[in-house]
Amino acid sequence: xxSFRTAMCTLVAACAAAGSxxxxxxxxxxxxxxxxxxxxLFEEKAPITVxxxxxxxxxxxxxxxxxxxxxxxFMVQGGGMDKDKKEKxxxxxxxxxxxxxxxxxxxxxxxxxxxxADSATSQFYINTVNNTFLDRKxxxxxxxxxxxxxxxxxxxxxxxxxxxxxxxxxxxxxxEPVDPVLIKSVKKVEK
Numbered sequence: 001x002x003s004f005r006t007a008m009c010t011l012v013a014a015c016a017a018a019g020s021x022x023x024x025x026x027x028x029x030x031x032x033x034x035x036x037x038x039x040x041l042f043e044e045k046a047p048i049t050v051x052x053x054x055x056x057x058x059x060x061x062x063x064x065x066x067x068x069x070x071x072x073x074f075m076v077q078g079g080g081m082d083k084d085k086k087e088k089x090x091x092x093x094x095x096x097x098x099x100x101x102x103x104x105x106x107x108x109x110x111x112x113x114x115x116x117a118d119s120a121t122s123q124f125y126i127n128t129v130n131n132t133f134l135d136r137k138x139x140x141x142x143x144x145x146x147x148x149x150x151x152x153x154x155x156x157x158x159x160x161x162x163x164x165x166x167x168x169x170x171x172x173x174x175x176e177p178v179d180p181v182l183i184k185s186v187k188k189v190e191k
Contacts, residue, residue, distance in 0.1 A: 026050065027152070027191045028057055031184040032067070034161050037126070037154035038189065039109050045100040046148035049111055049120070052094045053148065056122050057186045061088065067161055067181040069125075071173050076161045076181075077112055077125035083180040090121035098144030104134040107151040107158075117143040126151060128162045152191070 025044075030037040043050045056062060056079070065088060067078035081087055096117045104110055108127050111120035127134075136144030151158060161181050166174035 025191075026054060027189050028054075028186055029189045030062075030154075030186050032157065032161065033180075033182040033184065035154060035157035037157050038152050039126075039149045040152045040191065041109075041149040042100075042102065042147075045102055046097045046146055048094050049097050049146050049148040052091070052120075053111075053124070054188070055091070057188060060185070061090075061122055062183050062186040065183045067177065067183065069175045070161060070164060070166060070177050070181065071175045072162050072166075073129055074131065074173075075125040075127050076158060077123060078181070078183055079112075080121075080123040083182065088122070093119045093121050096120065096143060096146055097148070098136040098146040100146065102147035104131040104145060104147055106130050107155050108147045109149040109151065110134070110145045110147045113145065117141075120146065126158050128158060 026041045028039050028041065030039065041050045041053065062079055064082060065079060066081055066083050067076045068081045068085065069077035080090070093116075094111075096111075096113065102108065104127050106127055106129050109124055110127065112123035112125050113120040132138055134145045136142060138144075164181060165178045167176045167178055168174055
């Protein structure tokens with residue numbers, strides 16, 4: 001039988017190892033013309049999605065693109081279009097990992113996709129409110145949208161972006177910013 005002291009040392013070591021594992025999550029800084037947003041990526045929960053996102057970061061794909069879809073009380077979406085609204089060429093779509101147990105809560109980052117489950121490429125969105133109806137369990141089609149990280153700094157920047165002036169529309173909520181919300185760069189950084 002282990003002594004109390006040995007058991008406590010083992011417990012402390014296990015907790016330290018768990019803390020190190022969490023600290024090992026990649027972090028990116030999304031620099032915009034409104035400020036910087038730091039996002040921790042949940043590699044263990046969404047390995048395909050994080051690898052895909054980081055490959056776009058490494059390729060500098062996001063640099064110079066915009067947040068082209070901004071809906072107040074919902075989310076801000078970017079990563080696919082330049083300021084002239086031209087779509088940037090992407091890699092092949094990836095498998096949807098929405099069954100990873102993560103929820104589309106305020107401050108989380110998730111992959112945008114079409115009506116096809118496995119269609120996400122480079123576009124992402126940041127939830128500005130809890131949007132649990134986008135989770136797999138609540139999606140009527142049982143697919144959901146894959147959450148793969150969370151804002152750890154700069155949520156105030158996200159909320160500033162959410163409030164930008166938008167072009168009027170005949171139906172629905174306006175979503176296209178009048179002035180471009182520029183993604184200057186996305187880079188891997190230390191936590």
